[in-house]
Amino acid sequence: MPSLKELRARIQGVKSQRKITSAMKMVAASKLRRFQLRAEASRPYADAMRRMLSELAAATRHESELPLLMQGGPGRTHLLVMLTSDLGLAGGFNANLARAMRGIVERLEGEGETVRILTVGRKGGDAMTRAYPDQVTMRQPGTAGREVEFARALEMGKQIEEMLVSGEIDRVTVVYNRFINAMTQTPTTLPLVPLPVPENDNRDDMAAQYDFEPNEEEILAHILPRNLQVQIYAALLESAAGEQGARMTAMDNATRNAGSAIDSLTQRYNRSRQANITTELIEIISGAEAV
Amino acid sequence: MPVQLEIISPERLLLRKDVDMAVLPGAEGDIAAMPDHAPLMLVLRGGLVSLYEGDKVTEQFFVAGGFADMTPDRCTILADEAKRLDEISVETARSRLAALETAFANVAAEDVDAMDTMAKRLQAARAEIEAAEEAHPTH
Structure with a gap:
């Protein structure tokens, strides 16, 4: 049975913990909102790009020689880009993704591919270095909850493009947490190279009428690297929003748990105080009777 | 229409x-x-x-x-x-162009791709200066 003093200290401790978790919850909620707005703002560009790519794909359908960024390299080296957070306290956000990664790596290796891993974010980097020390080829810091700039995606896109051109890798897939809502983030794979060709939704005569300036190949050569960057940017934003959502939910739970812990501790404190008083009274009364 | x-x-x-x-x-x-x-x-x-x-x-x-x-x-x-x-300024575009020109001089002549991208960025910077000068003809 802990003493009254110990109980008081624990109640105080849990109370200050609750203050921290509820503050973290509110910070996460406001960051989540910001990332969602950014993700929304970046959507028109991605949509327009998808439309243009589907037209281009339709126009170059009969080409035998497609660009490297579109059909991938000849070998079987697969680069997995894993997007995680730098900070913990976000529930199963990073652990779920690490579990999904293990499944993917096993599947790809079972199919005879050589897997290489690029991790973004400290948490994913740590988990993957532990599980696959030989496959992790590059570790990059995440965004630590700050703004996600397009420049970041630009740089990553260029790095990946260089690796493809130099023949180090042949295929690229991004593995990240897709933001469904604040409660749910789903580990998702996004194949980047070879590029799944977007369906051309205007199958009518218009597709055939398209003119290209200077020509299809030239535009494709310009647009594919851009597309890589845009897709990475979108995934980075989704992952950042997902991280804040997961943290918000985790901290909300923690705040609630702290509340019920305080209630039960307070009840125990009051009970033992009452018990102490009763014992003392009995002692006094029986002492007085003995006299 | x-x-x-x-x-x-x-x-x-x-x-x-x-x-x-x-x-x-x-x-x-x-x-x-x-x-x-x-x-x-x-x-x-x-x-x-x-x-x-x-x-x-x-x-x-x-x-x-x-x-x-x-x-x-x-x-x-x-x-x-x-x-x-009206958001672009001659000064910032000029300093960007100067930085690009030094970078351009350092690119190896054999690296055709890098030369190509640099040339495009130089062209964009020059076009920005020209546009800015026309927009604010104070100089």
Whole structure:
């Protein structure tokens, strides 16, 4: 049975913990909102790009020689880009993704591919270095909850493009947490190279009428690297929003748990105080009777 | 019947507006987006996008390269970077050009791809200076 003093200290401790978790919850909620707005703002560009790519794909359908960024390299080296957070306290956000990664790596290796891993974010980097020390080829810091700039995606896109051109890798897939809502983030794979060709939704005569300036190949050569960057940017934003959502939910739970812990501790404190008083009274009364 | 013009950068939609005509800086020469234009996709160079209402220019934007997708009723510009003309300044563009020129001198002549990208960025910077000088003719 802990003493009254110990109980008081624990109640105080849990109370200050609750203050921290509820503050973290509110910070996460406001960051989540910001990332969602950014993700929304970046959507028109991605949509327009998808439309243009589907037209281009339709126009170059009969080409035998497609660009490297579109059909991938000849070998079987697969680069997995894993997007995680730098900070913990976000529930199963990073652990779920690490579990999904293990499944993917096993599947790809079972199919005879050589897997290489690029991790973004400290948490994913740590988990993957532990599980696959030989496959992790590059570790990059995440965004630590700050703004996600397009420049970041630009740089990553260029790095990946260089690796493809130099023949180090042949295929690229991004593995990240897709933001469904604040409660749910789903580990998702996004194949980047070879590029799944977007369906051309205007199958009518218009597709055939398209003119290209200077020509299809030239535009494709310009647009594919851009597309890589845009897709990475979108995934980075989704992952950042997902991280804040997961943290918000985790901290909300923690705040609630702290509340019920305080209630039960307070009840125990009051009970033992009452018990102490009763014992003392009995002692006094029986002492007085003995006299 | 107007054309719906959109200027979009990777980070946000900058403008969506109905215009009578828009002149874009195509990689192989300026090109006008007008109603009932045949579907066309093109690569842009660094330069000015001018919005027309009737025969008058109502607004101008500077884009540093990108793509455009034209259809009979719509013109979408995917700009690498885009600014309203009054937001660009000669000084910052000049210092950017100077930095690019030093970088250009350091690129190995054999690296054709790097030379090519650098040349494009130089062109975009020069076009920005030119545009800025025209917009604020104080010098």
